[in-house]
Amino acid sequence: MTADTRPNAVDLSHHLSLLARSRHPSPLKDLIRYMGVKGIISFAGGLPAADFFPMHSLSASIYPANTVLDPEHPSPPSQSVEFTIPRRAAAPAYDLERGLQYVGGRGLTDLEVPIRALTEKLWPPAYADWDVLLNNGSTDGWIKILTLLVESGDHIICDSQIYPSAQAGFVPMGVKAFPIAGDGEGVSPEALAKGLEEWDESRGRRPRVMYTVPVGQNPLGTTMGPARRKSVYDVCVKYDVIIIEDDPYCMLQFPPYVVGQQPTPPAPKADVDAFLSNMSNSFLTIDTQGRVIRMDTFSKTLFPGARLGWFTCNAMFAERLLRGTEVQTQGPSGFSEVITGELLNKWGVDGFIEWNTNLCEQYRVRRDWMLDALAAAFDLVPAEDAGVPGAIGLVAFPKLKANGRRGPAIISFVPPVGGMFIWCKAHYDTHPAWAGFQPDRTDQERVRAFEEKFWIRLVDALILVTPGWYFSPWEGGGHSLHEEGSGHFRLAFSYEPKANVDEGIRRLADMMTKEWTGAVDISAGL
Amino acid sequence: MTADTRPNAVDLSHHLSLLARSRHPSPLKDLIRYMGVKGIISFAGGLPAADFFPMHSLSASIYPANTVLDPEHPSPPSQSVEFTIPRRAAAPAYDLERGLQYVGGRGLTDLEVPIRALTEKLWPPAYADWDVLLNNGSTDGWIKILTLLVESGDHIICDSQIYPSAQAGFVPMGVKAFPIAGDGEGVSPEALAKGLEEWDESRGRRPRVMYTVPVGQNPLGTTMGPARRKSVYDVCVKYDVIIIEDDPYCMLQFPPYVVGQQPTPPAPKADVDAFLSNMSNSFLTIDTQGRVIRMDTFSKTLFPGARLGWFTCNAMFAERLLRGTEVQTQGPSGFSEVITGELLNKWGVDGFIEWNTNLCEQYRVRRDWMLDALAAAFDLVPAEDAGVPGAIGLVAFPKLKANGRRGPAIISFVPPVGGMFIWCKAHYDTHPAWAGFQPDRTDQERVRAFEEKFWIRLVDALILVTPGWYFSPWEGGGHSLHEEGSGHFRLAFSYEPKANVDEGIRRLADMMTKEWTGAVDISAGL
Structure with a gap:
């Protein structure tokens, strides 16, 4: 050593x-x-x-560490590894009795x-x-x-x-x-x-x-x-x-x-x-x-x-x-x-690292499902090329119409290289209803109120996201890092299967595109 | 209803x-x-x-609820009940996946x-x-x-x-x-x-x-x-x-x-x-x-x-x-x-209540093992007949000698009707070394110091008890309910098998009887 x-x-x-x-x-x-003193009672x-713990043994069947799961047809693989934790085992193995005590x-x-x-x-x-x-x-x-x-x-x-x-x-x-x-x-x-x-x-x-x-x-x-x-x-x-x-x-x-x-x-x-x-x-x-x-x-x-x-x-x-x-x-x-x-x-x-290598690959695929779905539903343009104030990462525009004119920036996000989430900045200031929305309140109050109503309309469209204000640090009042005219929401790509990711992003993009391009007028509901 | x-x-x-x-x-x-809204993604x-949790199923083998254990020959009974918690089960059964999530x-x-x-x-x-x-x-x-x-x-x-x-x-x-x-x-x-x-x-x-x-x-x-x-x-x-x-x-x-x-x-x-x-x-x-x-x-x-x-x-x-x-x-x-x-x-x-009825009986037997061992090692006299100031429950005197004269009260305790412990009051004021022990300090300080030394001598005699001062409520200073000239220790009867209970109580009684009757003089070590 x-x-x-x-x-x-x-x-x-x-x-x-x-x-x-x-x-x-x-x-x-x-x-x-002192309990270890030789001969002590x-x-x-x-x-x-x-002796009175009412359990003999505990068994489990687990996946092999090198399991490659199929993300499109998720089901437990047929192979498994059995183990039994006996009532008593010689140290340093795990024995049930120490686990129960x-x-x-x-x-x-x-x-x-x-x-x-x-x-x-x-x-x-x-x-x-x-x-x-x-x-x-x-x-x-x-x-x-x-x-x-x-x-x-x-x-x-x-x-x-x-x-x-x-x-x-x-x-x-x-x-x-x-x-x-x-x-x-x-x-x-x-x-x-x-x-x-x-x-x-x-x-x-x-x-x-x-x-x-x-x-x-x-x-x-x-x-x-x-x-x-x-x-x-x-x-x-x-x-x-x-x-x-x-x-x-x-x-x-x-x-x-x-x-x-x-x-x-x-x-x-x-x-x-x-x-x-x-x-x-x-x-x-x-x-x-x-x-x-x-x-x-x-x-x-x-x-x-x-x-x-x-x-x-x-x-x-x-x-x-x-x-x-x-x-x-x-x-x-x-x-x-x-x-x-x-x-x-x-x-x-x-083996634990190998398991996680495969697991990571599964979540990489899930991230890509969602990012691909976003790329399919919007036109994604790098922020540096988009000319949209305050945009980050990739800016999502409505799909280009036949006339070739670009619509308003709807959301922008940084494609993540870790974790389970995509953080979307929602560009409310390009939404047709934004300018006239509660003009007498502060921008921060307006964003919060607009975001709540937007979130309810998403639920009505059968799509659930986490509203941005959930994550606002509590400083005793407003948020000092508030970004003018912008809200946020969080998308988790970890849980839903591919068909739901595709369908959910379609719903989201459809609803937002219609609103941002003025194809539906939501001002009566605000 | x-x-x-x-x-x-x-x-x-x-x-x-x-x-x-x-x-x-x-x-x-x-x-x-909102996750329960029909059709929502x-x-x-x-x-x-x-799908990525690496476990198929979990199984256990348990004792039947009506098991009667043998406290003198403790070992798991041969009968057992097997159960398996499957990966997925219909509500309201337990399924592993909900347990893992x-x-x-x-x-x-x-x-x-x-x-x-x-x-x-x-x-x-x-x-x-x-x-x-x-x-x-x-x-x-x-x-x-x-x-x-x-x-x-x-x-x-x-x-x-x-x-x-x-x-x-x-x-x-x-x-x-x-x-x-x-x-x-x-x-x-x-x-x-x-x-x-x-x-x-x-x-x-x-x-x-x-x-x-x-x-x-x-x-x-x-x-x-x-x-x-x-x-x-x-x-x-x-x-x-x-x-x-x-x-x-x-x-x-x-x-x-x-x-x-x-x-x-x-x-x-x-x-x-x-x-x-x-x-x-x-x-x-x-x-x-x-x-x-x-x-x-x-x-x-x-x-x-x-x-x-x-x-x-x-x-x-x-x-x-x-x-x-x-x-x-x-x-x-x-x-x-x-x-x-x-x-x-x-x-x-x-069945849970039946299990506990049997379990309770096991601990009742263990309580009796220890109380019987105390009764065998000391003369136990009800406090109301013992004439010992401050004694509680049963007072333990040295076994009567041939001359029929009663020795000093050594400990007293209330035989418990619940739990796992016997709380012993140790009558230090009848110990030959007590009167001369650290006479310039307060009684509370003397008891604490005497108790620590007493506890070490017990360890030397290969018997471990919990010292009374461990349980002293913290009032910011001394203990307002201090009892003059008395310490305490706690005996747990829950854990040791009968042979150890008998031997342990014998050691305890032997060591205390010798000290309290003056058969050994411990004053040099104080």
């Missing part, structure tokens, strides 16, 4: 919240080490007698073995004394991080739009968002530095925590490249900001989409090397100080229902998160742990 | 914390109901495609069906509009209740001793304990009323939340009878206190222990009627106002590793707890839910 030449994390204990600093180890936990623990806040530490191997293989931290800790998925992880780092009155740095459930965690705590403008790669390091440099202390202490979804950001669909990550990291070092890297879509990173390219079927065999080389890496790999808390989850790679994820962070944060976990949730479900653990045993870490 | 003549809960919304009042429904959750949800904060509501049936059968609330909500076990449930009801600076009413993990949840929040004196049935209603009536507002607002473990209290082992519950409830109504009924041991309620009765083997067949008639009921059955939040768990009845429990409370509290759950943990593990749900399907609610 070669010596670890990485530095240790720097001292970041001044970031701990009062709550986190006030936690003490559960005194009962101290007893556990313990009346201390208060565990139920394991109390095990403390750390959960089944056997699971840390493949997780550490995966970490060193895919995103080795740039410092030595990192640790991992299981959690019940990233919703649970995020709340635990908030209680670790945040006080009422604080601001959390985030993208121009934020995942609503992340925000719903901190707003009731008296915490606000501090959104930073960005582009197709997410947060702008210049805007971040400026925002921190010019921070007005009358709003509270300068933000010390940044929440980021660096791959396939929800809802923006943006993915940070390595250079962007480094620039953002450097700003965070300068201003002593802790980076929360919430990375559920890390395994869903795609090559760029090229307009007009024919839809390609999924690769017949996983190309693991291409998959790995296409991956934008974790903040951990550039984190020499230990100021990144990474959240991973099995929700997108295996199954959301397991409610199983993990933190990777410096040992001091991990210890405080463990103290919290002991009183917040205890360890994750033992069923989730033994089943996931045994699946990883069967597959191996390399 | 007969009309429900129960009243609705009264308005208790003034009890909500600022945090709980500030929670809003996740906007994404609103979308879900949804690009809104962002769910992973269920995101399902929202409420979890798999199918599980609410047997839970509601159990509730109406065993502890029907005395008001109509109650609700249930799944959680990840009672550690998770308790933290969610704290965030629902408590502000920094508050006090929580509790027994004279408190479960350390419950306290570890609220102390870092800036919350203190307000312990109330009690007896063998738990909290004294008179002491509770006096404590609330004479509350000194300079300590903070008058306590509004009572934490109680009414059956087999941990560590006291006390169980409240019906009359005691009613008196305590009435005091809580008068002073507008919310009762948190944490009842993990509700299925472990035993007939009284009679000294000198021969150890009885477990009943060869479950006597469900006797089991139910011996049950002290829930606060819910006398709660006409909806001021009780009951916490149940499958940890003691099935398996702790499932991390699965539930709240029963008024609909308003349940809705706020659900809002919290959506951002705190989401629903419980789908694996835990489908496995537990399918087990309950196989057994039925009556």
Whole structure:
């Protein structure tokens, strides 16, 4: 074994919240080490007698790791791998009895073995004394991080739009968002530095925590490249900001989409090397100080229902998160742990990566279904050629009529290279009904009201999207990064089969084209 | 169906914390109901495609509900019941795919069906509009209740001793304990009323939340009878206190222990009627106002590793707890839910009760093992005949010598009628080394120091107990209910097999008898 030449994390204990600093180890936990004294008889623990758990064994049948699914004819493949978790097994194998019993806040530490191997293989931290800790998925992880780092009155740095459930965690705590403008790669390091440099202390202490979804950001669909990550990291070092890297879509990173390219079927065999080389890496790999808390989850790679994820962070944060976990949730479900653990045993870490290579390819195909459907329903023109103020990525115009004249820009979007979402900017200011709509209100109020009515008309057209205002960061009032005359909506390409994607985008394009070109007049309903 | 003549809960919304009042429904959750519109195509949800979850089916083999285990030769019985949870099943059966997918904060509501049936059968609330909500076990449930009801600076009413993990949840929040004196049935209603009536507002607002473990209290082992519950409830109504009924041991309620009765083997067949008639009921059955939040768990009845429990409370509290759950943990593990749900399907609610009747009998036998071992190792004398100041229940003296003279009282305890614990009062003031021990310190300091040294000597004698000070309520300083010259320790009878119980109690009695009778002089080590 070669010596670890990485530095240790720097001292970041001044970031701990009062709550986190006030936690003490559960005194009962101290007893556990005395339970190992040779010959001792313990009346201390208060565990139920394991003989009375009413289960013999647990079995599952799973797909082989190298399964290539058929996205157009989805059904479980005929092959499967069976495993049984016996009532008792010799360590370090998974046995059911340990899964059924109390095990403390750390959960089944056997699971840390493949997780550490995966970490060193895919995103080795740039410092030595990192640790991992299981959690019940990233919703649970995020709340635990908030209680670790945040006080009422604080601001959390985030993208121009934020995942609503992340925000719903901190707003009731008296915490606000501090959104930073960005582009197709997410947060702008210049805007971040400026925002921190010019921070007005009358709003509270300068933000010390940044929440980021660096791959396939929800809802923006943006993915940070390595250079962007480094620039953002450097700003965070300068201003002593802790980076929360919430990375559920890390395994869903795609090559760029090229307009007009024919839809390609999924690769017949996983190309693991291409998959790995296409991956934008974790903040951990550039984190020499230990100021990144990474959240991973099995929700997108295996199954959301397991409610199983993990933190990777410096040992001091991990210890405080463990103290919290002991009183917040205890360890994750033992069923989730033994089943996931045994699946990883069967597959191996390399099998897990191969599974995700194929999975990624499935979602790449689904992204292309939707982008192809958009390309079929609109004329897509690169923003730099479209001459439309405020447009991003590709601008969608109505299909060219026989007269050859281009209609109004309807939506624009950046084709995503990761995740599950396409973030569409809706150009309301080119809609015939916009100019006369509620002229006495502010532009922000008008956009919000127009968007709600637009969304209802979409439902009437039997197409459901997520309205843009769902993702608006809560700054205590309006949205400081509001874009004049434009609304947004989010399209998820992850779930619906191809026929529905085609039909849904047709409905969307048909309804919007009719409205934007004035073929229907909706002003009476406004 | 007969009309429900129960009243609705009264308005208790003034009890909500600022945090709980500030929670809003996740906007994404609103979308879900539009997903049911006929013919709609949804690009809104962002769910992973269920076809890509890598699992075909999940199977388990469980014990039949009427299994009678053999506590002296514990091993899984040869019979078992197999079940398989298929990939897809028609509602309302459990299917794996729903267990593997995101399902929202409420979890798999199918599980609410047997839970509601159990509730109406065993502890029907005395008001109509109650609700249930799944959680990840009672550690998770308790933290969610704290965030629902408590502000920094508050006090929580509790027994004279408190479960350390419950306290570890609220102390870092800036919350203190307000312990109330009690007896063998738990909290004294008179002491509770006096404590609330004479509350000194300079300590903070008058306590509004009572934490109680009414059956087999941990560590006291006390169980409240019906009359005691009613008196305590009435005091809580008068002073507008919310009762948190944490009842993990509700299925472990035993007939009284009679000294000198021969150890009885477990009943060869479950006597469900006797089991139910011996049950002290829930606060819910006398709660006409909806001021009780009951916490149940499958940890003691099935398996702790499932991390699965539930709240029963008024609909308003349940809705706020659900809002919290959506951002705190989401629903419980789908694996835990489908496995537990399918087990309950196989057994039925009556089978679940039969299983617990047998389980209870197993723990009754284990309680008797330990009490019989204590009776064999000491002379046990009822406190009322023993003439020992401050003694409770049964007083343990050294075995009578040939000369017929009684030695010093060593410990005293109330034989528990529920739970997993015997709480022993250690009479330090009859120990030869006590009088000269650290005479310049306060009695409370002396007890604590003596107890720590005593505990180490027990470890040296290869016997592990839980020291009494672990359970001391944190009031910001000393313990206001301190008993002069006495310490405590907790014995768990739940876990060790009979041979270890016998040997462990022999070691304990031997070591204590030698010390208390002066046969060994330990003063040099103090």
